[in-house]
Amino acid sequence: MSISKVYDAVLEFDDELVVESVEEEISKGTNISSILNDGLISAMDEVGRLFSEGEFFVPEMLMAAHSMKAGLDVLKPHMSADDNASKGTVVIGSVKGDMHDIGKNLVAMMMEGAGFKVIDIGIDADTDTFLNAAKEHGADVVCMSALLTTTMPAMSEVINKIKEDNLGYKTMVGGAPVTQKFADQIGASGYSEDAAEAVELARKLVK
Numbered sequence: 001m002s003i004s005k006v007y008d009a010v011l012e013f014d015d016e017l018v019v020e021s022v023e024e025e026i027s028k029g030t031n032i033s034s035i036l037n038d039g040l041i042s043a044m045d046e047v048g049r050l051f052s053e054g055e056f057f058v059p060e061m062l063m064a065a066h067s068m069k070a071g072l073d074v075l076k077p078h079m080s081a082d083d084n085a086s087k088g089t090v091v092i093g094s095v096k097g098d099m100h101d102i103g104k105n106l107v108a109m110m111m112e113g114a115g116f117k118v119i120d121i122g123i124d125a126d127t128d129t130f131l132n133a134a135k136e137h138g139a140d141v142v143c144m145s146a147l148l149t150t151t152m153p154a155m156s157e158v159i160n161k162i163k164e165d166n167l168g169y170k171t172m173v174g175g176a177p178v179t180q181k182f183a184d185q186i187g188a189s190g191y192s193e194d195a196a197e198a199v200e201l202a203r204k205l206v207k
């Protein structure tokens with residue numbers, strides 16, 4: 001499959017080649033979600049596998065993340081909404097202690113593309129950062145991403161505070177180790193496995 005050029009370029013940490021091969025696929029009319037899922041995301045899964053096996057270390061993960069971001073920047077304009085009417089406001093961030101932001105950025109990008117006003121509070125965001133942003137921007141949904149089992153409990157802290165203070169924001173959780181079961185346990189309004197599902201869920205939650 002030609003998309004393997006995108007995949008290989010991420011695994012070679014070759015930002016220029018990633019950009020070039022993503023552009024090439026776009027100009028050939030390849031489906032954007034295929035470039036994303038079969039090219040960029042599956043390369044990151046392979047990076048994770050190699051890390052688990054001790055073949056890659058943190059620097060390699062960082063370089064691959066950099067290449068993935070270069071590819072996402074090329075894809076971004078192709079994920080844009082065709083109308084400007086806001087569908088609602090979401091505050092999104094990676095929870096306290098978590099520095100992973102590629103999945104979170106992807107969710108943010110697709111939500112923006114779907115017409116939501118997206119307030120991205122970045123990484124390592126604590127409960128107050130989520131809630132201050134939600135208050136300041138009149139959020140409908142607070143979206144939390146976690147990639148580490150050790151940072152997942154921070155999601156529950158934010159949700160508990162929203163409930164304790166009757167703030168009324170809907171909450172969405174996601175990220176590789178997060179499951180529907182965990183989302184139910186901590187009382188999140190919803191969970192989604194990937195960025196496309198996250199958009200669908202946000203649409204339902206703001207209805």
Ligand code: B1M
Binds near residue numbers: 173
């Ligand atoms: Co880290 N890391 N990392 N890492 N890293 C993982 C997550 C890991 C699974 C690797 C492994 O062991 N196989 C492992 C976690 C183990 C665990 O807890 N279960 C791990 C580890 C251990 C670590 C460190 C502790 C390593 C160390 O220092 N010894 C360290 C922790 C730093 C910290 O956060 N405090 C660390 C650091 C890093 C880097 C900084 C080097 C880099 C991140 C760079 C960056 O993000 N800017 C990095 C990377 C790149 C990875 C892997 C390889 C790739 C993650 C990624 O970007 N995937 C990752 C292995 C893997 O996941 N396969 C790994 C692509 C991205 C598109 O997918 O983020 O899952 P993802 O997002 C998906 C869905 O999950 C969903 O949508 C996206 C797809 O459409 N989604 C949501 C995400 N958020 C959502 C929110 C939603 C809904 C859906 O609603 C709100």
